[in-house]
Amino acid sequence: MRAFIAGFLAAVLGAAYVPQLHYLLWACSLLAAAMLCERCCGARTRRLLLGMIVGLAVAWWHGNALLQARVAPACTGQSITVSGSIASLPSAKLTYRGDTRQTVRLDVADVVPVHCRGIRSVYLSYYGDQTLLPGEAWSFSARLKRPWGSANPGSPGFQAWYAEQGIDAVGSSSVAWPTSAAVSRSGALAGINTHRHRISSALQQMHFAPSVSAVLRALVVADKDGIENSLWRLFRDLGISHLLVISGLHVGLVGGLGVLLGTAAARLFRSSTAWVQWLPALFGLVPALVYSAFAGFSLPTQRATIMLGVFLLCTALGRPASGEQRLLWAACVVLVVNPLAGIGSGFWLSFGAVLALLWLARWQRPAIPLWRRLVGTHVFMSLAMLPLSAWFFDGASVVAALANLIFIPVIGFTVVPPALLGAVAFLCGLPGYQSLWQLASLPLQVLLPISRAALEAAPGAVFLPLDVSFMTACLAVCAVTLVVLPRAAQARPYVMLFLLAAVMRTNGETAVQDSTPQLTVLDVGQGTSVVLRAQGKTLVYDTGGGDPVGRNAASEVLIPYLKAEGVQSIDTLVISHGDLDHSAGLQTLLSQFTVQRLRYGTGVATGTGGRPCRAGQSWRWTQSVQFMFLSPGTRAGDSTNNGSCVLQIALGDYRLLLAGDIDKRREREIAIYWRHELQSEWLLVPHHGSGTSSSHVLLKAVQPSISVVSASYGNPFGHPRADVLARLGLYGSAIFNTAAAGALTFEFDAAGLAAVRRFRGQGLPYWM
Secondary structure (H helix, E strand, O other), X not given: OHHHHXXXXXXXHHHOOOOOOHXXXXXXXXXXXXXXXXXXXXXXXXXXXXXXXXXXXXHHHHHHHHHHHOOOXXXXXXXXXXXXXXXXXOEEEEOOOOOEEEEEEEEEEEEEOHHHOOOOEEEEEEOOOOOOOOOOEEEEEEEEEOXXXXXXXXXXXXXXXXXXXXXXXXXXXXXXXXXXXXXXXXXXXXXXXXXXXXXXXXXXXXXXXXXXXXXXXXXXXXXXXXXXXXHHXXXXXXXXXXXXXXXXXXXXXXXXXXXXXXXXXXXXXXXXXXXXXHHHHHHHHHHHHHHHHHOOOOHHHHHHHHHHHHHHHHHHOOOOOOHHHHHHHXXXXXXXXXXXXXXXXXXXXXXHHHHHHHHHHHHOOOOOOHHHHHHHXXXXXXXXXXXXXXXXXXXXXXXXXXXXXXXXXHHHHHHHHHHHHHHHHHHOOOOOHHHHHHHHHHHHHHHHHHHHHHHHHOOOOOEEEEOOOHHHHHHHHHHHHHHOOHXXXXXXXXXXXXXXXXXXXXXXXXXXXXXXXXXXXXXXXXXXXXXXXXXXXXXXXXXXXXXXXXXXXXXXXXXXXXXHOOOOEEEEEEEOOOOXXXXXXXXXXXXXXXXXXXXXXXXXXXXXXXXXXXXXXXXEEEOOEEEEEEEOOOOOOOOOHHHOOEEEEEEOOEEEEEOOOOOHHHHHHHHHHHHHHHOOOEEEXXXXXXXOOOOHHHHHHHOOOEEEEOOOXXXXXXXXXXXXXXXXXXXXXXXXXXXXXXXEEEEEEOOEEEEEEEOOOOOOOOOO
């Protein structure tokens, strides 16, 4: 049976990364032919091949259903009517414009027009005055597009999350009306979400500190709506981000307490009847299922409940299976439920943590005192999870071991139990739930301010950015596993040195060295962010869009990229103009990096310490790397777009032009003034390919052989416009678009452009 399980797991996990689903059918045929060849394989090999065939068939069926439900290309960007029921807790946020955005998951019941039907689930952003509640039926006039995410070095995209969650389309709407025609497909889950919303609202009315209320709502009903960026950073820097979600740790703690109660109850009965042996499993599974329901049966709680259920059922049935075998069965069940679960970090972290515990338990000696075993387990788990955290999250906390030693027992035993009991009491209409929630809040009211003050005293000192390759992470995991072997005592110091050498490669050690110039246009959606690295220096042109005081492209894309590249300071920062799709991350970037020179265009706040850019200003890094602003002029009254800093970069004889958002009028003025000096081989297309820009006058003067459009996939503005692409084609320009290619990196040598690398390359998984 082990061979079958191994084949199934290998096939399902591998099938998630094939570029085309029909490859799975070819693989099934080849494996079936091999299995039927009796001379070539024995019984164990046949079981392995059979498991692989079943795994590939499951993956093909799920993948085919996923692709068929995706929004049709003909419906992308079109205004359609989508009806259904709210299948999640709405997340309400104030945008930087002051209006409210409610984000929900919609279980689709109907779509108009008919040819757009087939969509099952939509991740929808609603900008309107109506209040959306879980389980309600609504119709929206929305613009939908295929689930899409940015693709950049150093930061994860959202496409894997969309695929793992089964999202068929993303969209936005500002017009909605309630309807009774839409039939909910979520069934009992709609009622569960209604109760979750009631609990979350009741917790909000408790008048706790915002951070305390946010943590309690996250721990009780998995409502992360109140968790601000500062609180996320606090838990990330402490290495305890897993405590902000209802994860396997919480479900395991609740299930473990239930098992202890069930075992005690079984001993009280002192009966040999068969049903008594089921009490530990029953007492463990029921609380775990209830807690998972409070979390809306999210993927982490599904994994945890399945793992717990497999372990408990094997024990209750008296199946003589080892812990590793039970873990493999649990992984099989998880992948049958969702074959794409393996593309998320949570799958590997969850099963990796349990596997590490099982490995340690195999080699621990029972004679060791309990306190030493507990401390040793904690230290081992901190080391074991470090390589995985570094690989998935590009960094780790240097105080994670200490923080987890404090927070895990405090939250697990003094916060979660009274908080859950309070939630049950609230739903049952019993008095005392407020007292239970007050009791649960006390540890948080003490620990959160102390932790925040401690980190503010040493900003940036506890979270260590790590540059870890896949092979390095694997070697580090192997090193950790060797530490606990009984005969490895003499080799442990060397193993630890190897582990530190393998994992603790900080970005500071991989700082930018003097090299040939490299320019990267980051994929920041409908915005702009460009990074030039040359001669050990860095120039950043724009920061991308987003919320200036919340999540933005600088925090999500630009800063992770700079840190992944080893950049420690920025020589020159240019903010082309004040529109938020170019400048939203200015303060975020300044808070993370030292900037030697700051220049900005029209509409940028003047309290930043820099100076406005002016036409004719120039500087150089070396004789072969020079810069000059070609615009704006000094004339008042220009629009924000026409006040963009137009920057020309000369890399030897090869020139690049970054044109901001200027329109045809400013393009004509620049072309008349600069004439032949405007010629550039490389062009960042003005205004994301808008029809108001990229005129014949500009293109005739520039004569670009390479043109790059920085725009988002399926954007509502239709950028880049077809007429703009046609004009660029007339001048023989090769066109690159970040919406399709992801981040684009251009490498230069003495002869000019040497190479182009698309981050969203060929051979992508079928779900991307």
